Amino acid sequence: MLAIASPSAAQTELAPQALPPAPAPAGEWRVSIGAGALVSPDYLGSDSFTLSPLASPEIRWREDTLFLSLRDGLGATLLRHGNVYMGAILRARFGRDQDDNDALRGMGDIRPAGEGGLFLRYADAAWRGALELRQGFGGHSGLVADARLDRVLRLRQDLILSAGPRLSWGSEDFAETYFGVDTEQARRSGYARFTPQDYWFAGVAASVTYVLDDRWSVTAFGEVGRILGDAADSPLVDGRGSATQALFGLVLGWRFLP
Template sequence: MAIPQSASAQTAFTLPAPPFEVPMLPSPSGNWTVMVGIGGEYTPDFVGSKNGKFLPIPIFSIRRAGSIDQFRGPRDSASIALLDVGNFRAGPAFKYVSSRKSDKYSELTGLGDVKAAYELGGFVEYYPVDWLRLRTELRQGFGGHSGAVADVSADVIVPLIQRLTISAGPRFTWKSTKATEPYFGVDAAQALASGLPMYDARGGAHSVGVGSQISYRINPQWEVHAYVEYQKLLGDAADSPLVKLRGSSNQTTVGLGASYSFDFRIR
């Protein structure tokens, strides 16, 4: 699907020797490729909203240089592929979830603010064939929520012409109760202040959807892409009075982005 190419001239870094060795963890020494970029997307005001807003989106990933594929999905968290063997990759992942301010949207009046959340975890992705990527992320939240989140996705990757690639596939998200309640629950005080009925939101299947992306590689360093992602809220998230009475369970995001890749070496 992709011919490995050097992203740029290498920069060398020398890391101090670790105080101890971790079994089964490969050495960080060697060549790495960093992808950084910026995008913008039109996305719902908050999860469950029927209105949208435009947001800037950062792009970041690190992988072993010379990997067979250079595909990145728009839903991928920032990640580092510490383990990169053949068609299999794994490593840490990070996602930032912005705060939800009740005074910014009339639908949230009386529900209070939800602080920004930081989700830390890991990812695993596998290519059973060159044109199919399977990826799973499992993250633990801190801050705005303290629950667990699991994202599962599959992408069929098809080159249309040289440097132009289209991809599409299904998505599924599961969230624990602690990751669902802050955004979809309504306690007694919030019910009194907002006019919404009390609601105890529990975790489980959160959403199912589909996404598609088209990308163009200008040269080995630069790539531009456009995408659309749709998700249907499920379970207690979809049944929340915030969604049923003031929002929508249909969530669509449209985005554009550009990324730059460069190589560096750890000695």
């Protein structure tokens, strides 16, 4: 998963949440690839933005028995009952380089992290909902959770809209890694020591997909929200950044199978 998104997108974790629900054509295999551009914050909490390329693969086998996508990560469905299914999920989070932004100078680098856990999802023709709980390893050792809900509207055969709320949470270990300032970081950066207890993010995402033909489509998407909880008081957010976070993207997709 480290090769399919820009570092800023994967580090903020906003882009996968903003992407629209995947279409579900019939077939044992569903394979597509997308390429485009993304405007996203330099780091989670930044008030500066970066324009970067974005790649969005979509590989699904037997109704998500196994899947790989930028939106849903790498996973496997273990239990299924009607429109509700649950399983195991693995996501990646890029590291953070102190040279990415002047506000990070003296904070040191954060290694890339993996996040593994469980998901619970609901999907029908009009609604897509998901809950995830994941444990970090590598760059951070915190617990994270995400919730999202999308209302999907097919206005015409070639025009699909989706929109809905997003909510994310990170434990104390997660918040300290990305928003905390320890004694050594305070000495190097000039920030006061800061030890957050949690991280929250609440926002709304929307997308519009135009189907060009039976293989090609173009999707525009965006998300805007606020960092909440102790993390919002971090000097990386309240002092040198912004609690309001937003991103916008455009992806041209090509369906290979079926």
